Amino acid sequence: MTQTLVDFLHSATSGASNRAMADRIGMTHTTLKAQLASDKTPGLTLGQLCRAYGISFGDAAVAAGWVTENELRASSGQLHLASVSDLDISKELLRRVAAGSASTALTEPAAEELINDVLREVEDAREKGRRSDYAVAADDDEDETPGGDNGDDRAGL
Numbered sequence: 001m002t003q004t005l006v007d008f009l010h011s012a013t014s015g016a017s018n019r020a021m022a023d024r025i026g027m028t029h030t031t032l033k034a035q036l037a038s039d040k041t042p043g044l045t046l047g048q049l050c051r052a053y054g055i056s057f058g059d060a061a062v063a064a065g066w067v068t069e070n071e072l073r074a075s076s077g078q079l080h081l082a083s084v085s086d087l088d089i090s091k092e093l094l095r096r097v098a099a100g101s102a103s104t105a106l107t108e109p110a111a112e113e114l115i116n117d118v119l120r121e122v123e124d125a126r127e128k129g130r131r132s133d134y135a136v137a138a139d140d141d142e143d144e145t146p147g148g149d150n151g152d153d154r155a156g157l
Helices: 002-012 018-025 029-037 043-053 057-064 069-082 086-099 112-127 133-140
Strands: none
Touching: 002 029, 002 043, 002 057, 018 029, 018 043, 043 057, 057 069
16 A cells, blocks of 8 residues: 555656655655655645645545545545536536436426425515525525626515
8 A cells, every 4th residue: 555655656756756755845755755654654744745746635645545536536526516606506507408418306397395385485484574594595695697786686585
């Protein structure tokens, strides 16, 4: 496992020696060599090397045996999705519908029960003089529709 990490680092650094890598992160070459020879290379050291050489920390973690490639792909997809705006997600959903590749859950009409639940919640909120959770969620949205003012007439929702 450790040899895989060592091979990975030497390849990813274009063959840099332990001394060159250690110098680049402000460590002695003997300390780096000992850490790389151990089955427990510190994450801080690996992180410093990745930043110094522009190496993917995820790829280095796979090489170190900390995570599998499947685990990395799964977490990577979740991280990327979390950083995508609601507007971009909506555009992607519409693109899939237009291309005919959307799932039936997306293309089937919303169940009448769901629609009625939403309408009941909105009406209850109006009767109690408050805004519904749907309106509050819309207020939290930071995306702005191009050409719009993000202050649409949803006050009663």
